Amino acid sequence: MYLKRLDVQGFKSFANKTQLQFAPGVTCVVGPNGTGKTNVADSLRWVLGEHASRTLRARKTEDVIFAGSDKRAPQGVAEVSITLDNSRHWLPIEFDEVVVTRRAYRSGENEYLINNSKVRLRDVLELFMKAQVGQNSYAFMGQGMVEQVLSLRPEDRRALIEEAA
């Protein structure tokens, strides 16, 4: 099962509707400081159900919605969709292609959709848990965090092994 596409709009610095196509293998994201590379990684974690504020560098829901700049008005909604190839049915769901969407409004409300039908956050989490997509903390290594696994407490490192079990 692999990631085919990422659609981002209104999420953090992505005020414009933006699409990234992915292929199996290695995709590199490059560019100068402050342009939005880590924001791309954040959008992936976010649509997979992440809500830890420190990990997303967002203290409240509002922080992930495009806040505006001196040349562009703020937006009211952040929306990220990932399209996954499911032809081998990694995900326990009928479709050959699965689209998961998450939206956030300034009210603080979050919406989740799977193939355009509204679901609850727990449905999204359960779906991915069975396929182990991005559920393991070792599937994401944040900027400046690479050494963290070395300074974990022994019990937290044990938890990492347990995740892999």
Added chain:
Amino acid sequence: MYLKRLDVQGFKSFANKTQLQFAPGVTCVVGPNGTGKTNVADSLRWVLGEHASRTLRARKTEDVIFAGSDKRAPQGVAEVSITLDNSRHWLPIEFDEVVVTRRAYRSGENEYLINNSKVRLRDVLELFMKAQVGQNSYAFMGQGMVEQVLSLRPEDRRALIEEAA
């Protein structure tokens, strides 16, 4: 007042007698991972009186003495000397050139010398405090530590300004 020379022997990975000449301006230290660049910075902090174990990556005195490798026997002493130009008498001492030496033995004992006469650690610290050499925590920025000033508690950041005052 500036640093003219650094002599290192037996300190961390510097088993051989090693000398670095410095000029005013910018000196860059380069090289592959694990070769000893940070150890050079450590030797400077160490000879200036640093003893915070985490900063020096050394839990006890012994850790700064060359521990040996599979091809080289361990050593018994670590010695670092810095030679400072004092022609403008930044340092409150008679000489035009000041040599500060620090030695450490496996017994845990540390020795300090200023122009080859034995002194106590506090004499070294007092000498540098008056000239403000390397006493300010902002005179050294360790590897991976650059962002630390941003995550300091407000009172610690105040202390930084007070050092500069």
Added chain:
Amino acid sequence: IRERFRTTFKTVNQEFARYFSAFFRGGTARLELGETDEYGLPGVEIVAQPPGKKLGSLALLSGGERSLTAVALLFALLQANPSPICVLDEVDAALDEANVGRFVEELRALSERTQFIIITHNRRTIETADTIYGVSMGADNVSRILSLKLEDVHVDE
């Protein structure tokens, strides 16, 4: 459950030792089960020794050596239990060119089973990419993405 942990621990341990030796061209590393906590479960400690060097704590390793050791453990976890997707954000920042080379070699091997998304400034890492996206931000402070070929990329740092 305890059985599964033991099996997984054994696999991760073997893979960690293997990746470490590949990255350091020698040396030894292993995971050890340490003291048990209040639930009777042992913690996991890391022991790492680059080739020819005396065994010391992890704190004695250089910045780049620590990065490599951490990546070796990460890759061992991925090998033991492949995640379909893995996102790495500038994990090669502290590595010199030779070490980046070894890192990307193992990365390519793992990319058979795991899809990697890698944020990097390093040219050697970018050279191994199947797809490259360049992110830019204009005067309006809005991010834009452009699909790039290797020849278009001009990073240096």
Added chain:
Amino acid sequence: IRERFRTTFKTVNQEFARYFSAFFRGGTARLELGETDEYGLPGVEIVAQPPGKKLGSLALLSGGERSLTAVALLFALLQANPSPICVLDEVDAALDEANVGRFVEELRALSERTQFIIITHNRRTIETADTIYGVSMGADNVSRILSLKLEDVHVDE
């Protein structure tokens, strides 16, 4: 004492704002005196806003932006109270090439009064050096130092 703190704070604040604007080619930054602690002394907070962007917490800044902001504060402290010697260990690690360029420009200006010893892997930083030392480690795991010219240096990362 309180008077000296106020004067220093004012200077550091001005310099911090200046370095930040130089590094970000615009934007604003300042230090603010915050709540007083149990001794009645106020803490020092940082407020930083890159050009055109909405003001947010420091946590919203990117990795490179955080590095630059921290260096701006460091340089402001050095400007307010020059230290004869300053040692920087890979502070340019997270910076892209353009930002390294601005960093070294301010560094050279400060090097009139402060002697800098800089550990780096970055070519642009190395190009500004008056002296270059290469550190190597042989099979015996002993460090050796060699004085280098710019043409001898082949770092890339």
